[in-house]
């Protein structure tokens with residue numbers, strides 16, 4: 001089945017009086033989520049660092065680039081399949097690690113993982129998830145694990161061990177959020193979900209972490225939270241420390257949050273398999289470069305040494321075309337699927353992902369491309 005079939009499905013259902021259950025516009029889904037959610041959770045997801053300059057720059061960098069379509073080319077069935085780290089996936093898309101998803105829907109990461117699994121798309125489970133690694137693995141789709149890297153090696157190794165045992169085959173190490181940035185919306189609502197225990201399902205269920213607590217989690221949740229927060233938050237790790245992860249993880253390792261060419265090259269030198277060119281959706285450094293602007297130079301510099309993934313600002317199928325044309329092998333989808341989750345749990349996430357991939361498929365064909373591999377900067381206007 002082609003991803004673009006979702007377009008027919010929606011039109012045909014409309015003919016028999018069943019309009020799509022949720023909007024096909026991400027902006028509209030976000031508007032609905034804003035109406036439904038309390039301001040704290042809504043702004044936690046929607047908001048970003050400082051004045052929002054980098055969040056806007058992320059979008060501006062997409063809007064500034066334009067696809068130049070080619071005509072009269074044979075584009076029968078587009079193949080959106082992609083190989084990442086030796087595995088084949090149906091589309092160049094994974095669901096970005098997003099913590100504390102139960103603040104928008106009680107099923108949280110379970111719903112997200114089930115939706116992704118039903119489409120064969122990888123989900124990247126955050127260390128700050130509201131469900132455990134073991135629970136989310138039951139969705140039984142392709143799964144990657146995102147590490148917020150504790151400053152306690154015993155706990156780190158326990159998390160890696162649990163991830164590997166539960167079938168998470170790719171490790172994504174997020175480097176840009178070793179402490180939370182200045183986020184005015186969250187500060188003004190005094191809203192930090194994990195300080196209430198939300199988003200701590202993974203550490204609180206970790207046997208090695210639990211064994212370090214003076215009193216059981218069940219008896220003193222606050223003390224457990226206060227022990228976890230400084231363990232992963234407050235200071236960065238350094239390049240030399242990557243050896244610990246490389247020595248204790250058999251599968252591919254991807255560094256997330258890379259924006260500088262030299263850091264990407266250093267990741268390759270450290271034996272990493274990939275990078276996610278990302279600025280965390282503008283949630284960390286206000287005034288940082290747009291992630292899409294960082295992408296071309298990184299992709300050119302690393303060549304075949306690393307698999308280059310991209311996130312921060314993907315909202316439409318044509319955004320994916322642009323990111324791939326500028327050198328990404330695949331992209332991570334962030335906030336849009338959270339708006340789907342808020343609207344309709346698993347169904348809502350599936351709707352958003354199917355819509356995005358239908359739009360990617362149609363855009364690719366209309367632009368005259370049948371294979372993702374044929375996309376290069378010549379698909380876009382000169383900057």
Ligand SMILES: Cc1cc2nc3c(=O)[nH]c(=O)nc-3n(C[C@H](O)[C@H](O)[C@H](O)COP(=O)(O)O)c2cc1C
Nearest residue numbers: 045096097098099126174280281312313314334335
């Ligand atoms: C509410 C929220 C929570 C997030 N939590 C995590 C996380 O736990 N781990 C992580 O690596 N990135 C996290 N991110 C960043 C995303 O993985 C991704 O980089 C970002 O959402 C991309 O930007 P976009 O949503 O604007 O496209 C989070 C983003 C949001 C919006």
Ligand SMILES: O=C(O)C(=O)c1ccccc1
Nearest residue numbers: 099100128177194199283
């Ligand atoms: O809010 C975030 O961007 C994020 O990455 C995070 C960090 C800690 C806990 C939950 C989410």
